[in-house]
Amino acid sequence: MERVFVYGTLRKNERNHHLLKDCKCMAEQAWIYGTLYDTYNNYPTMTLHENDKVYGEIYEVSKSQLNQLDLLEDYVPGRKNNLYERVFRKVYTDIGEEEVFVYICNRPELLQEEVPYGDWKLYRMLKNPHQTVSYLAYGSCMDDDRFKLAKVDHYFNKVIGVGVLQGYSMKYLYSAQDGGRADILEDGGETEGILYELPFEAISYLFKREGFYSKCYRPTFVTVKADGKLHEDVLTFHVYEKKEESAPPIHYATEILRGSKGRVSEGYFKKLQLDLKRLGVEIDI
Structure with a gap:
């Protein structure tokens, strides 16, 4: 089993969350150092950044479920032109910190608008x-x-x-x-x-x-x-x-x-x- 941090359409009640419906949510209140962006394609992306925070959730996933997420994020290990890269980074929760997978931007053209406060759900609510x-x-x-x-x-x-x-x-x-x-x-x-x-x-x-x-x-x-x-x-x-x-x-x-x-x-x-x-x-x- 692996753990993955999600911050956009894979979060609870978002349109791609069905891919995680059988996965255990390990933390609803989680964050990573990074900057969140609206791609203007009805989904966000993020970059790693030490001075900002991105909020999301952590899920435990099987190898097959992780493969489904790779397909959604257009990520193939070793490929140069991936839409997202899957990296292993430290994520923080209310009760500690751990290293998990997270998908980060691999296409600069996706960085259309910085999402204030680093929370996709909040951003969508305020709109x-x-x-x-x-x-x-x-x-x-x-x-x-x-x-x-x-x-x-x-x-x-x-x-x-x-x-x-x-x-x-x-x-x-x-x-x-x-x-x-x-x-x-x-x-x-x-x-x-x-x-x-x-x-x-x-x-x-x-x-x-x-x-x-x-x-x-x-x-x-x-x-x-x-x-x-x-x-x-x-x-x-x-x-x-x-x-x-x-x-x-x-x-x-x-x-x-x-x-x-x-x-x-x-x-x-x-x-x-x-x-x-x-x-x-x-x-x-």
Whole structure:
């Protein structure tokens, strides 16, 4: 078995993902040092670059499945005019790093437009403003006080239900001056939150609040279960540079507990309280 990093049409819910439907996803939150480009052919390509990041997923594939990917990427070992080259490079995940295969550009004419932020899914979402967006809040955005203060609460009035995110734990891994902030860590755990349906206009507020442009949190897309249904490509936020877990300030912890009480499951609410207590924060809600 081999492992391969994918960043474009092979990602979950993208048009060529069917080639990986029987493959095990080893990491949804993965990245490599490189620069992503739109080829203007409805698929991206990338080059290796030490100062930029490209986001994607890692899959475990058999030899025959890898051959299918080679065919898709027009790669033949040893051929000079390949569309892509398949190389072995270091890729990073929430729980470590490993060397895997990745397909990189071998034709300069494909490098039509640099994709900002290095995420093909995000790039495509932002090019389609005439849509609603599913969004999972798992931290302070479960509480609506700051929505009201910012006069954006009308964006958040359509709640789908309690969303369950499998494979991730909620921990306080973003380090602010006054303490930790919530993050999701892809470590096999489970996180609950509030699943919203938002108008596209709400995204700019969330990007500003989450510090997207200052590289505090980055948008990412996950699968969430709510009301017995799976919701694909749900927007949520993931810390760029994770630190050691640290206690959040009282005001922030209060928002999380206030926003989740009576909404998430009783067991998960108790877990939130116990996690805060473990970090030395006790609040009576």
